[in-house]
Amino acid sequence: MxxxxxxxxxxxxxxxxxxxxxxxxxxxxxxxxxxxxxxxxxxxxxxxxxxxxxxxxxxxxxxxxxxxxxxxxxxxxxGKDESLYPKDFRSRAIVDQRLHFDLGTLYQRVVDYYFPTIMVGAHLDQTKKARLAEALGWLEAMLKQYQWAAANHFTIADIALCVSVSQTEAFGFDLLPYPRVRAWLAKCKEELEPYGYKEINQAGADTLSGLFRSKLKQ
Ligand SMILES: N[C@@H](CCC(=O)N[C@@H](CS)C(=O)NCC(=O)O)C(=O)O
Known part of the structure; x- marks a missing residue:
């Protein structure tokens, strides 16, 4: 089944x-x-x-x-091999750290900043914007360590973080201050392109962004 x-x-x-x-x-x-x-x-x-x-x-x-x-x-x-989520406990710990960072900090700050507008048409809060900018700065620093977010190869941390950052980009957040984040995001899009990136992720990000913009005007 x-x-x-x-x-x-x-x-x-x-x-x-x-x-x-x-x-x-x-x-x-x-x-x-x-x-x-x-x-x-x-x-x-x-x-x-x-x-x-x-x-x-x-x-x-x-x-x-x-x-x-x-x-x-x-x-x-x-999975056909372990590379997306390494079995080696030290390598896995880094992937887990990035996933927890995404869950508790980066994506949470995206939600905190944008979702009150999407849900109830609330005004954007500058303090929440600064907190999202701070989290993107932390991701920028993490991206110095490896070629991808958590290793020198693509892992599930790249998938989760890519969804968060691409959603932030679709909402129109200024990513110019984060050159490593922008370069890594472009690499993720390329990596995921054969696996439905546009249909699955970009389409969804654009739908949510459209909803956000419609509520912003009200
Ligand atoms: N941290 C959870 C978040 C899940 C979540 O909040 N999903 C939303 C949709 S994007 C939902 O189910 N909302 C309905 C509800 O909470 O009742 C995850 O990554 O799966």
Whole structure:
């Protein structure tokens, strides 16, 4: 049986899972859950994932949510080799650090700055903008270490971070002060191009950005 993914195309964490599935060449049975219409609150879905977030993966009764955990699980379960999520514990620790940085800091600051406008048309908050700029500065410093975000080869940290930074770019955030981030983002786009980058990630980023801009005008 094919693993089931509950998702919505423009959702950034869902996009990272879709990109990885294409990259490792695995099938997913996609079930759309429209969180803008509250479908995630359906009792059958809450019974599966009490936190009612997408993406949620159901792999033969193993139910996982939190996109970065889904990424590492899918590489372990379905990846052809370990390079995307190295088994060596020192190498893996760096990938995990970048994934946690994305979850708790970078992507969180993207959400904090942009989502109040998307959700309720709130004005943009300059303090939150400065916090996002600070997080991008930290990523800029991290990118000095390796050729990619967490190693000298492409890993799942690049996928998660690429979704966050490309969303920031689509929202129109000024990335000029971060030359390493811009060069790395261009490399990620090239790397993921054969795996549906435009259809999966750019299209979703543009949809969310369109929503943001429409709310900004109101
Ligand atoms: N940290 C989570 C975030 C998941 C998340 O918040 N997803 C949103 C859609 S982008 C959602 O499910 N919202 C509906 C809800 O929380 O009820 C991840 O990376 O999977």
């Amino acid at each position: 094919t693993p089931v993914l509950y998702y919505l195309p423009p959702s950034p964490p869902c996009r990272s899972v879709l990109l990885l599935a294409k990259l490792i060449g695995m099938e997913l049975e996609l079930k759309t859950l429209n969180v803008q219409e509250g479908e995630q609150l359906r009792p059958d879905f809450v019974a599966l994932n009490p936190q009612h977030t997408i993406p949620t993966l159901d792999d033969h009764g193993l139910v996982l949510w939190e996109s970065r955990v889904i990424l590492s699980y899918l590489v372990s379960a379905y």
